[in-house]
Amino acid sequence: MNTDTYKFSEEKTLKDFTTKVVDEKAKKKLKKVRKEISELQDKMYAEGKYSVLICLQGMDTAGKDSLIREVFKDVNARGVVVHSFKVPTELELKHDFLWRHYIALPAKGKISVFNRTHYENVLVTRVHPEYVFSENIPIVKSLDDLNDEFYHSRMDRINQFEKHISDNGTIVLKFFLNLSKDEQKNRLLRRLNIPEKNWKFSAGDLKERKLWDKYQDCYEDLLNRTSTYYAPWYVVPADDKPTARLLVAKTLLEELKKYNFKEPRLSSKVINQIDEFKAQLNNE
Structure with missing residues (x-):
C-alpha cells in the first residue's frame, strides 16, 4: 500500500483516483500504526520544534468524524x-x-485536526456564492464579483498561509476523502433506516447531494491549485472506512518518521547529579 499513489499532482484529475480500496486487515494494521504515531508525537512534544496540521475534507458522510476517532x-x-x-x-x-x-x-509539539477546513472558503462559498456577502467585503458588490478570479485569488492566499506556517515548523498534510455518490446514498439511507442514526440526518444533505457534480468540479480545481510540496493533498478512497483510516494513518506516520524527532538531553550538571537525586528519594 504505497501512500504516494494517492498524492495529488497537477497531471491528475479526480477520475484518476478510485473511491474504493479494501484491505481486509486494515483494522489490525491500524492498531499498530496509531501506536507508532503516538510514540512519535510524544517525541515531537518533548523536542518542541515542530507541530502537525491535518486537514480533512470530503462530501457529507465521507467518514471524517470516525476517522479522527x-x-x-x-x-x-x-x-x-x-x-x-x-x-x-x-x-x-x-x-x-x-x-x-x-x-x-497547533502549538509546537502538538497535532491539530481540522474537520472541514479553510478550504470551505473556496468550496462551499463557490457552490453558494451568496454566502460570501455575509463577510461584508468592500470589493464584493454583486454576484458578478464572485468569479473564478476571486476564488483563485483566495487559493493563492491559502497557499501563502500554508507556506508561512510550514516555514515555521508546521507539517501540513491534507486529505480529501474521495467518496462515491452511490456509497453516499447508502450511508444516508443507513441514517434513515437505523433509529439510533436518525439524529445524524439532515434534509440539507439531500439538497447538497443534488449539487454533487458542482462540488466535484470545485474540489478538482482547488486540488490542482493548492497541492504543493510543503502542503500536499492526498485523495483517499473513502468507500471502505477501515482502509481509508489506515491510509491516512500510514501517510501521517511516514511523514513523521522523516523528521527524526529527539527528546532533549539533560544538562551535564543534572546528569552528574542523578545518583544524588536517587539517593534523596530513596532516603525519604
Whole structure:
C-alpha cells in the first residue's frame, strides 16, 4: 500500500483516483500504526520544534468524524486537538476568512485536526456564492464579483498561509476523502433506516447531494491549485472506512518518521547529579 499513489499532482484529475480500496486487515494494521504515531508525537512534544496540521475534507458522510476517532485514539490527550469549523460566527465574520483558522493552529509539539477546513472558503462559498456577502467585503458588490478570479485569488492566499506556517515548523498534510455518490446514498439511507442514526440526518444533505457534480468540479480545481510540496493533498478512497483510516494513518506516520524527532538531553550538571537525586528519594 504505497501512500504516494494517492498524492495529488497537477497531471491528475479526480477520475484518476478510485473511491474504493479494501484491505481486509486494515483494522489490525491500524492498531499498530496509531501506536507508532503516538510514540512519535510524544517525541515531537518533548523536542518542541515542530507541530502537525491535518486537514480533512470530503462530501457529507465521507467518514471524517470516525476517522479522527480511530486514527488518533492512542495519541496522548494533550497532544491532539480537533477543530470542527461550522458556519462562521458574528465575531469570525468581522475578520478575514483565514483568521479563525489561524488562531486554531497547533502549538509546537502538538497535532491539530481540522474537520472541514479553510478550504470551505473556496468550496462551499463557490457552490453558494451568496454566502460570501455575509463577510461584508468592500470589493464584493454583486454576484458578478464572485468569479473564478476571486476564488483563485483566495487559493493563492491559502497557499501563502500554508507556506508561512510550514516555514515555521508546521507539517501540513491534507486529505480529501474521495467518496462515491452511490456509497453516499447508502450511508444516508443507513441514517434513515437505523433509529439510533436518525439524529445524524439532515434534509440539507439531500439538497447538497443534488449539487454533487458542482462540488466535484470545485474540489478538482482547488486540488490542482493548492497541492504543493510543503502542503500536499492526498485523495483517499473513502468507500471502505477501515482502509481509508489506515491510509491516512500510514501517510501521517511516514511523514513523521522523516523528521527524526529527539527528546532533549539533560544538562551535564543534572546528569552528574542523578545518583544524588536517587539517593534523596530513596532516603525519604
